[in-house]
Amino acid sequence: MTALNAIATWLASIPWGLYILAGGASLILAVSEVVSSFEPDPVRALRTWGSTILLLLNVAMAVLILALMRSFGTVGDSPWVALAVGLGLPTLVRTRFTVMKPLPGMPASEGVEIRLDELYTRLQGFCRRRIDVALAGQRVRMVEQAMDRLELEELERKARLLLEGGLVVTASQASGYVDRILGQQEYDEERKRMLLAFAILNYGGHGMLEGMLKTAKAKPPA
Amino acid sequence: MEESWATLRELEDNLSDEEKAILEVLGQVGASTPAELAVRTFSLPEEINKPLLSLKEKQLIDISQVKGRLGGDLVTLNQRGLQMRQRLRLGRRVK
Numbered sequence: 001m002t003a004l005n006a007i008a009t010w011l012a013s014i015p016w017g018l019y020i021l022a023g024g025a026s027l028i029l030a031v032s033e034v035v036s037s038f039e040p041d042p043v044r045a046l047r048t049w050g051s052t053i054l055l056l057l058n059v060a061m062a063v064l065i066l067a068l069m070r071s072f073g074t075v076g077d078s079p080w081v082a083l084a085v086g087l088g089l090p091t092l093v094r095t096r097f098t099v100m101k102p103l104p105g106m107p108a109s110e111g112v113e114i115r116l117d118e119l120y121t122r123l124q125g126f127c128r129r130r131i132d133v134a135l136a137g138q139r140v141r142m143v144e145q146a147m148d149r150l151e152l153e154e155l156e157r158k159a160r161l162l163l164e165g166g167l168v169v170t171a172s173q174a175s176g177y178v179d180r181i182l183g184q185q186e187y188d189e190e191r192k193r194m195l196l197a198f199a200i201l202n203y204g205g206h207g208m209l210e211g212m213l214k215t216a217k218a219k220p221p222a
Numbered sequence: 223m224e225e226s227w228a229t230l231r232e233l234e235d236n237l238s239d240e241e242k243a244i245l246e247v248l249g250q251v252g253a254s255t256p257a258e259l260a261v262r263t264f265s266l267p268e269e270i271n272k273p274l275l276s277l278k279e280k281q282l283i284d285i286s287q288v289k290g291r292l293g294g295d296l297v298t299l300n301q302r303g304l305q306m307r308q309r310l311r312l313g314r315r316v317k
Contacts, residue, residue, distance in 0.1 A: 195261060195267075
């Protein structure tokens with residue numbers, strides 16, 4: 001009972017509000033980072049595992065840094081400090097809190113030292129790559145579905161509308177691009193369908209290709 | 223490690239227009255298959271093989287494998303490629 005009481009007293013002494021504030025501010029910052037980094041597809045990017053890990057990493061880092069600062073006694077228990085830690089996380093992480101110093105007698109160049117900023121940057125890079133690969137995988141799967149379910153003529157019509165209509169794409173090379181794809185004698189129909197589906201996905205967006213796939217699903221089998 | 227300004231400048235001078243276009247697309251879209259890069263640059267897939275290999279040799283991109291029916295290569299910008307893309311964008315803004 002004494003141990004439980006001690007734990008309960010310790011838990012009650014933690015200013016949870018400050019940690020929630022720091023973590024929450026850091027979470028908002030991380031969400032805005034994902035949205036701006038993956039601008040073409042922010043919602044899909046936020047739904048990936050990489051994004052979940054990245055958001056959790058940011059919250060954990062904000063909580064850890066606030067705890068470190070409080071344990072060093074450098075800051076008081078002010079909500080403004082907690083907010084500043086959450087919002088200023090990217091800058092604070094780069095202030096190099098050393099978590100593992102070089103072994104005594106080892107020169108600094110031996111690279112034994114592991115810094116918080118390096119760990120954070122590496123983990124952040126890992127998460128970004130995961131998001132990137134997940135989004136690419138989703139696009140590939142959608143194109144595969146389009147190749148299976150959509151007719152070449154349907155894909156051609158939509159791609160022409162996008163590339164030659166001048167509403168979405170205005171680049172001069174766009175106008176003859178569909179003809180270039182269709183005119184390739186050595187390409188089989190599947191290859192042409194793949195390129196046209198990628199064109200619709202890239203210039204019309206997920207919504208457009210998804211809409212085409214839904215309509216195709218409703219069609220009775222030929 | 224950050225590349226020196228002189229090294230990146232020398233590398234930039236050796237980039238073709240196609241290579242610069244691919245770096246820009248990778249920066250905008252993220253990881254892409256060669257077919258997607260071809261569509262994004264209004265090229266045919268076989269036309270971008272050479273610039274892709276050249277970018278790989280220049281250590282600006284990484285090429286990994288992707289599963290699925292369209293399985294094959296997945297192209298991503300590496301740290302050096304990101305630096306180069308930022309440099310190219312900055313250059314365009316200055317001009």
